[in-house]
Amino acid sequence: MAYQLAAKVRDLTPYDPIEGNYRIRLDANESFLTPPAWLQREMEEGIRQAMFNRYPDPKAEKVCRLFAQYYGIGEELVTAGNGSDELIMLIAAALLEKGDKVVTVLPDFSMYAFYSALSEVEVVEAQKRDDLTIDVDALIETVQQTGARALIFSNPCNPTSLGVEAEEVRRLVRSVPSCLVVLDEAYMDFWDQSLLNEVEQYDNLLILRTCSKAFGMAALRLGFAVANPTLTKALHAVKSPYNVNSLTQGAGAAVLGHPDYLRECVGKIVASRDDLYQKMKPIVDGWQDAYIAVPRTNFVHIRTPDAKRLFEGLKAEGIAVRLIAGGLRICAGTSQENQEVARVLAAL
Ligand SMILES: *Cc1c(COP(=O)(O)O)cnc(C)c1O
Numbered sequence: 001m002a003y004q005l006a007a008k009v010r011d012l013t014p015y016d017p018i019e020g021n022y023r024i025r026l027d028a029n030e031s032f033l034t035p036p037a038w039l040q041r042e043m044e045e046g047i048r049q050a051m052f053n054r055y056p057d058p059k060a061e062k063v064c065r066l067f068a069q070y071y072g073i074g075e076e077l078v079t080a081g082n083g084s085d086e087l088i089m090l091i092a093a094a095l096l097e098k099g100d101k102v103v104t105v106l107p108d109f110s111m112y113a114f115y116s117a118l119s120e121v122e123v124v125e126a127q128k129r130d131d132l133t134i135d136v137d138a139l140i141e142t143v144q145q146t147g148a149r150a151l152i153f154s155n156p157c158n159p160t161s162l163g164v165e166a167e168e169v170r171r172l173v174r175s176v177p178s179c180l181v182v183l184d185e186a187y188m189d190f191w192d193q194s195l196l197n198e199v200e201q202y203d204n205l206l207i208l209r210t211c212s213k214a215f216g217m218a219a220l221r222l223g224f225a226v227a228n229p230t231l232t233k234a235l236h237a238v239k240s241p242y243n244v245n246s247l248t249q250g251a252g253a254a255v256l257g258h259p260d261y262l263r264e265c266v267g268k269i270v271a272s273r274d275d276l277y278q279k280m281k282p283i284v285d286g287w288q289d290a291y292i293a294v295p296r297t298n299f300v301h302i303r304t305p306d307a308k309r310l311f312e313g314l315k316a317e318g319i320a321v322r323l324i325a326g327g328l329r330i331c332a333g334t335s336q337e338n339q340e341v342a343r344v345l346a347a348l
Pocket of ligand 1: 029082083084085086109154158184186209210211212213218221222223
């Protein structure tokens with residue numbers, strides 16, 4: 001009999017980000033800031049020092065140490081990944097077993113369900129409330145009733161830009177002691193409800209962070225998992241030994257070595273996000289059945305039955321945003337870009 005692809009991959013198609021030429025790209029939640037010339041030089045120097053004939057440092061010690069210093073946590077709690085995306089795949093493939101259940105909360109980041117399905121882990125999809133907030137009590141009940149081995153969600157959330165406050169997340173983690181809670185804090189640099197500094201107090205908490213959003217390093221592919229030493233040891237044991245290449249480690253160390261610069265980036269992005277929200281709010285308030293929540297990330301999410309038409313209208317004007325979760329997800333850009341997207345939306 002001829003070779004057959006495994007059933008689980010037969011109908012998959014490659015991930016395809018929005019195509020075409022756009023004058024304004026606000027669709028991928030990237031940073032609008034590019035590194036200044038002095039930092040580019042330091043990154044290039046970091047790359048130049050890489051030993052090209054040798055395998056990279058399997059522990060990525062320097063970037064892990066600098067990351068830990070930036071957040072004031074112990075470096076022994078940190079694992080580096082080829083983007084946090086790789087870490088999501090690793091958690092699904094290695095910390096869970098075929099037939100285990102993992103709970104996701106819809107709408108949320110699509111990669112959780114994708115990698116879980118690839119690992120033949122059963123995905124239990126809990127729903128958010130109609131206003132897209134998470135009902136923590138209902139979620140605890142879902143985890144308990146299904147006997148799930150893991151729960152994964154983003155906080156604050158991509159795509160809703162809504163957040164669950166730290167006290168509620170604590171209560172959630174403590175209420176499901178036999179379930180691994182994977183807390184994806186990809187956007188927590190833009191909000192102040194992180195559990196990063198207390199992660200060691202929990203047996204069942206694993207936090208994900210990334211350099212792709214707040215730090216403007218999406219091209220590097222560098223993300224981190226933070227968890228107690230037992231979980232961290234397991235992650236180190238199961239990861240691909242050389243998962244973070246030397247170029248990324250070299251350039252990443254240069255960036256992470258400048259905490260003041262990173263804080264400045266976060267401040268500028270938060271200011272732009274607030275500016276985008278201020279511009280969009282009066283426009284959205286003028287539409288029927290439309291709603292924009294106070295954003296906790298670097299993007300706004302506008303719920304509206306008219307989303308598809310607005311998305312196409314923006315596209316026709318050369319502006320890329322994301323059509324998702326019953327609305328538009330628009331990333332904060334430069335002040336001119338924010339101005340322009342607001343102008344076009346108001347005209348539409
Ligand atoms: C962007 C994003 C990531 C992926 O980050 P990488 O480090 O670039 O792989 C992870 N989680 C969420 C929720 C994201 O939006």
